[in-house]
Amino acid sequence: MFLKMRSLFVIVIFSLFFLVSCNEYQKVLKNTDVKAKYDLAEKYYNEGDYKRAKRLFEQIAPKYVGKPQGERVMFFFANSYFQSGDYYLSGYQFERFIKSYSQSDKLQEAVYLEAKSYYELSPKYSLDQTDTDKALSRLQNFINTYPESEFFEDANAMAQELTIKKQKKEIEIAKQFDKLGEFNFPILVSAIAALDNFIGDNPGSVYREDAFFYRLKAAMNLAQNSITSRQPERYQEAREYYNALMKSYPETKFLKKAESFNDKIKKELNEVEETLTK
Template sequence: MRLLAPILLLTIALQSCSEYQKVLKNEDVKAKYDLAQKFYEEGDMKRANRLFEQIAPKYVGKPQGERVMYFLADTYFQRKDFNMAGYQFERFVKSYPKSEKVAEASFYGAKSYFELSPSYSLDQTDTDKALAKLQNFINAYPDSEYFDEANAMAKELTTKKEKKAYEIAKQFNKLGEFDFSFLTPAVAAFDNFISDYPGSIYREDAMYYRFESATQYALNSFQVLQKPRLKEAQEHYATLKKQYPNTKYAKKADDLIEKVNNELEGSTQQLEAK
């Protein structure tokens, strides 16, 4: 009795495989449609996808065309072929703009590009594309059941872009420890970051490291150039303390501003002595 169940399952599987191969090779579009739908409902996305691929061109302009195109896109998505899924969902939206599935297709098209977004350290072209698609969906379908998920994905991608921009600026800061010429682009990069991402979770960090970069640059400048650069460092410190009175960088920032003030005071006394 114990052997009967596995044997029965194997027999069914072989029959299904035989049926699939037979339908796959013949020209009966209706038979392919019925079997593709059967596989789709059973969750066999690989075989459903193959059949939908074959019949999709045959249903263009026909009543079932909308259904076939959506299923085709969804089978790509379920198989994690997100490049093709994104492309097919976009085709669906363009082909059937009045479909009751258009919002869902727009969402899953955007989600396909979200899944393609790489690590923050890599090129973010796909991230930009995903953000644009998600924002379009959010703007077009504020009452959709997928609205919250779309917002969460958009936030995650925005944070990823923020992290990349922040890490680039931080790298200039790090290189400045060995070569002070990198501190000027570090300050500029932190300036841009603070301007571009006003609500970023890295804003406090960026403000501190901008101040640190400006300070180190000023302290290592020729004496004739020091005063305006020291004053600029003071301004960055004041901005940090104003925005974050209880900043987590308080001790390090206070130690640095003491050096800036002492250096500025010494510079002023030297000028007065002359």
């Protein structure tokens, strides 16, 4: 019985505290006293109540432009958006802070959090990667500018993750070109060109082996479906792509399929040689 009464007492006290807090927030929110808004906003910020804090900072931020407290207000305002998960607005507000307070002690952290805001907005690889590009640009800027920063390793890891995501999108587009090219040969030429570029531009990519194989596959499709007069040249090109794959990845995961392509290449080129010697 005592425990039940004690629990009920705690609930009542908590409810009263919550109501007082809500009343205080609503009262200050409607008030014109900027100092009161500032004090309560900072109180909420320090307590981790970022949703209430950002609402108050939003109201007072214009009032502190050009004033000594302006830098502090703008940083807290931007970070309140970030901590609340509102990454579009945190990215925007941190960008404003960086432009307005280029000598701030908080500049490094602001540059990092602006980049991380766009990192959080980066969608899965199959969608538009505009925010990924923004994040990579800002992360690279941070990495280049602050190599000794405490945030450096985290920024570098985020940049690597987003780079792999971009590479995955590129390789999937090239694979789609290859698939469509089975019925549209000019697309096969585009697939080969795209994979050539991918291999050249991404020497350390986790998808590089895939690019080597799908370039070979596209070249085989092109050779098999070409007019007779163009087949020797295109099978020869396919053989070069096979050799390149095996040189870079002698134990490739695509070994069985690659070997079957090579057998086909040998057979076709031998037939051409026999025809020429007759």
